[in-house]
Amino acid sequence: MVLSVEGLTIEAGGRRPILRDVALHVARGEVVGLVGESGSGKSTIARAVLRLLPDGARVSGRVRVEGADVLGMSGTALRELRAAQVAMIYQDPRSSLNPVRRVGDFLTERMVLTLGRTKRAARERALELLAAVGMREPELRMRQYPHELSGGMLQRVVIAAALAADPVLLLADEATSALDVTTQAETLKLLRRVQEERSLGMLFITHDLQLAAAYCDRVYVLYAGTVVESRPAKELFADPRHPYTAGLLACTPDLGDPRPLRPIPGRPPSLDDALDGCPFAPRCPQVVDACASVAPEPVAVSGGVAACHLVTERSAV
Numbered sequence: 001m002v003l004s005v006e007g008l009t010i011e012a013g014g015r016r017p018i019l020r021d022v023a024l025h026v027a028r029g030e031v032v033g034l035v036g037e038s039g040s041g042k043s044t045i046a047r048a049v050l051r052l053l054p055d056g057a058r059v060s061g062r063v064r065v066e067g068a069d070v071l072g073m074s075g076t077a078l079r080e081l082r083a084a085q086v087a088m089i090y091q092d093p094r095s096s097l098n099p100v101r102r103v104g105d106f107l108t109e110r111m112v113l114t115l116g117r118t119k120r121a122a123r124e125r126a127l128e129l130l131a132a133v134g135m136r137e138p139e140l141r142m143r144q145y146p147h148e149l150s151g152g153m154l155q156r157v158v159i160a161a162a163l164a165a166d167p168v169l170l171l172a173d174e175a176t177s178a179l180d181v182t183t184q185a186e187t188l189k190l191l192r193r194v195q196e197e198r199s200l201g202m203l204f205i206t207h208d209l210q211l212a213a214a215y216c217d218r219v220y221v222l223y224a225g226t227v228v229e230s231r232p233a234k235e236l237f238a239d240p241r242h243p244y245t246a247g248l249l250a251c252t253p254d255l256g257d258p259r260p261l262r263p264i265p266g267r268p269p270s271l272d273d274a275l276d277g278c279p280f281a282p283r284c285p286q287v288v289d290a291c292a293s294v295a296p297e298p299v300a301v302s303g304g305v306a307a308c309h310l311v312t313e314r315s316a317v
């Protein structure tokens with residue numbers, strides 16, 4: 001397993017944990033979606049994979065990358081993890097690049113500093129990587145400054161940089177959300193291509209369940225810091241088992257479906273809301289008595305798990 005997260009709980013002083021008992025895994029060559037509304041804890045999971053934890057947080061559980069225990073890593077192993085094994089791609093490529101340094105410097109400096117390449121070898125590798133991500137005129141791009149490139153071209157540069165150290169895992173955190181629709185489609189295709197060519201594991205973070213269901217092999221649905229459902233993407237899309245997953249699917253536009261959109265009423269709980277039962281209970285159209293007081297355990301459903309009292313009841317019959 002490239003990434004394996006078990007029982008991950010992160011508390012940072014609120015009345016409820018940021019993450020509660022999260023279990024998640026990504027196999028080599030697999031694209032795994034992580035979906036949830038804003039504040040559900042998606043980025044916190046990605047950062048925990050790099051052991052970038054909130055200040056003063058209490059953390060329990062396990063995070064393993066290629067079997068190595070990230071939460072217990074020493075300085076050297078942690079540097080190696082961040083510099084080589086795992087690469088993170090953020091939403092806004094401009095925030096990754098220094099506006100007053102040339103694109104070529106951005107690509108080569110890290111290779112010289114953290115991978116110990118010579119300047120010349122780093123430059124050759126940077127040109128190779130730019131070609132690999134479909135950048136035309138790579139020599140010219142190396143000499144340009146970030147403001148001379150479009151958002152889509154910059155995201156290609158960031159993806160090229162992410163591949164520099166031959167990582168085993170890509171963490172794509174809303175990596176295409178800031179791009180226009182056409183550029184988004186191209187960048188998604190590119191990410192899939194490089195992921196397949198190199199057989200990388202990818203954790204694809206998005207708030208868009210339709211996109212995740214169409215793009216990923218498996219999907220985890222996160223709500224208020226807990227995984228409420230995880231299934232193969234096709235099954236999740238065709239037959240969602242958790243009412244929250246069903247609600248998310250019903251409120252995302254689908255051009256082929258003329259039925260009106262049904263937004264989920266209410267808001268997700270904040271960190272100041274204590275949670276006794278199911279975190280989705282106050283918004284759930286199918287709520288039953290147990291939901292208010294007992295947190296549902298994940299139960300096996302076709303291809304994965306769902307944490308919902310109704311699912312438990314149905315599977316008990």
Ligand SMILES: Nc1ncnc2c1ncn2[C@@H]1O[C@H](COP(=O)(O)OP(=O)(O)OP(=O)(O)O)[C@@H](O)[C@H]1O
Binds near residue numbers: 012
């Ligand atoms: N360093 C921190 N200290 C305290 N609370 C934090 C910290 N980082 C995140 N949080 C809180 O944890 C919760 C989850 O945040 P996170 O950024 O992981 O959510 P997200 O699902 O990625 O949301 P978005 O889609 O808006 O990025 C939020 O309520 C956030 O305010």
